[in-house]
Amino acid sequence: MLNSDTLSISGEALYLWRKQALARARHAGIAVYEVDWFLQGVSHLSQSELSLGLYRDRSEVRLFHALDWLTQQWQRRLTERVPVQYLVGETPWRDLMLTVTPDVLIPRPETELIIEIVQTWAEQQGVPSSSQVWADLGTGSGAIAIALAKAFPEAQILAVDISTTALEIARQNAHRNKVSNINFYQGNWFAPISNWQGKLSGVITNPPYIPSRIVSSLEPEVTQHEPHQALDGGNDGLNDIRYLIAQAPNFLKPGGLWLTEHMAGQSQEIRTLLARNQGYQTVQKQQDLAGIDRFVTAIFQPKFS
Ligand SMILES: C[S@@+](CC[C@H](N)C(=O)[O-])C[C@H]1O[C@@H](n2cnc3c(N)ncnc32)[C@H](O)[C@@H]1O
Numbered sequence: 001m002l003n004s005d006t007l008s009i010s011g012e013a014l015y016l017w018r019k020q021a022l023a024r025a026r027h028a029g030i031a032v033y034e035v036d037w038f039l040q041g042v043s044h045l046s047q048s049e050l051s052l053g054l055y056r057d058r059s060e061v062r063l064f065h066a067l068d069w070l071t072q073q074w075q076r077r078l079t080e081r082v083p084v085q086y087l088v089g090e091t092p093w094r095d096l097m098l099t100v101t102p103d104v105l106i107p108r109p110e111t112e113l114i115i116e117i118v119q120t121w122a123e124q125q126g127v128p129s130s131s132q133v134w135a136d137l138g139t140g141s142g143a144i145a146i147a148l149a150k151a152f153p154e155a156q157i158l159a160v161d162i163s164t165t166a167l168e169i170a171r172q173n174a175h176r177n178k179v180s181n182i183n184f185y186q187g188n189w190f191a192p193i194s195n196w197q198g199k200l201s202g203v204i205t206n207p208p209y210i211p212s213r214i215v216s217s218l219e220p221e222v223t224q225h226e227p228h229q230a231l232d233g234g235n236d237g238l239n240d241i242r243y244l245i246a247q248a249p250n251f252l253k254p255g256g257l258w259l260t261e262h263m264a265g266q267s268q269e270i271r272t273l274l275a276r277n278q279g280y281q282t283v284q285k286q287q288d289l290a291g292i293d294r295f296v297t298a299i300f301q302p303k304f305s
Pocket of ligand 1: 107108111139141162166206230231
């Protein structure tokens with residue numbers, strides 16, 4: 001929702017607008033379900049009300065913008081390939097509603113699983129929530145940090161990003177989702193949290209991991225609209241992950257969790273990097289819901305502990 005002003009049009013007018021938008025989406029090769037994502041973002045209508053046309057007979061349907069605005073924005077979706085989430089300015093993610101602008105990566109559904117992995121691990125460890133300190137490195141919209149803050153309301157969450165503008169959105173999202181147990185830090189990975197050495201229960205990250213040569217060949221929605229800084233992981237995509245593997249042992253408590261998301265095909269290389277580092281034990285791959293190896297976890301267990 002971009003503003004709180006509402007405008008009314010007849011259900012029939014919206015029905016005709018939607019019909020035309022669906023036809024134009026089909027013609028442009030854009031998935032037709034995106035029309036309803038868009039309309040849900042600019043109205044209070046639900047997916048089923050839209051798809052079943054339940055609003056058609058209403059004399060008034062409230063919209064957050066005039067129909068002309070909708071037409072203009074839908075045109076930007078079709079011709080400029082702006083993602084719907086940036087057009088409506090928000091996206092659902094887990095049980096959160098997050099503000100998104102082109103300053104932040106649109107959080108992806110596969111990333112949602114990170115929270116389950118961390119929760120399962122924390123339950124197995126039996127560590128009291130009040131003594132936990134989790135770092136979300138490369139927080140972007142704040143998605144992971146905020147979901148962790150809700151999952152562990154007594155824990156402390158450190159959310160780091162190099163992008164000042166992304167951090168501003170992450171702060172807004174924490175406020176919007178009513179969590180207050182997050183501290184935000186701007187800077188390069190561990191640099192702004194250097195006083196947390198040896199104190200973290202877990203280092204959780206979804207860093208840039210796309211090989212540089214591939215970035216420009218991704219869909220225009222990604223390459224032309226999402227922040228490059230969120231995507232490009234250098235030559236083999238692993239520059240940041242390599243750095244984070246090397247640095248995390250300085251920051252994790254013995255027994256702490258290391259977790260990264262990664263691109264399909266990178267799991268083995270990441271596990272090898274972790275296994276070569278003396279500090280990590282129990283290196284494991286984890287799959288996303290599509291059965292693709294998507295995450296690697298390890299436990300920091302220095303030999304002397
Ligand atoms: C793939 S995005 C992940 C965003 C968010 N965590 C998510 O899952 O949707 C990577 C994030 O890392 C941040 N980033 C890139 N390089 C960084 C660095 N050197 N230090 C801290 N953050 C960095 C980017 O600004 C971006 O927000």
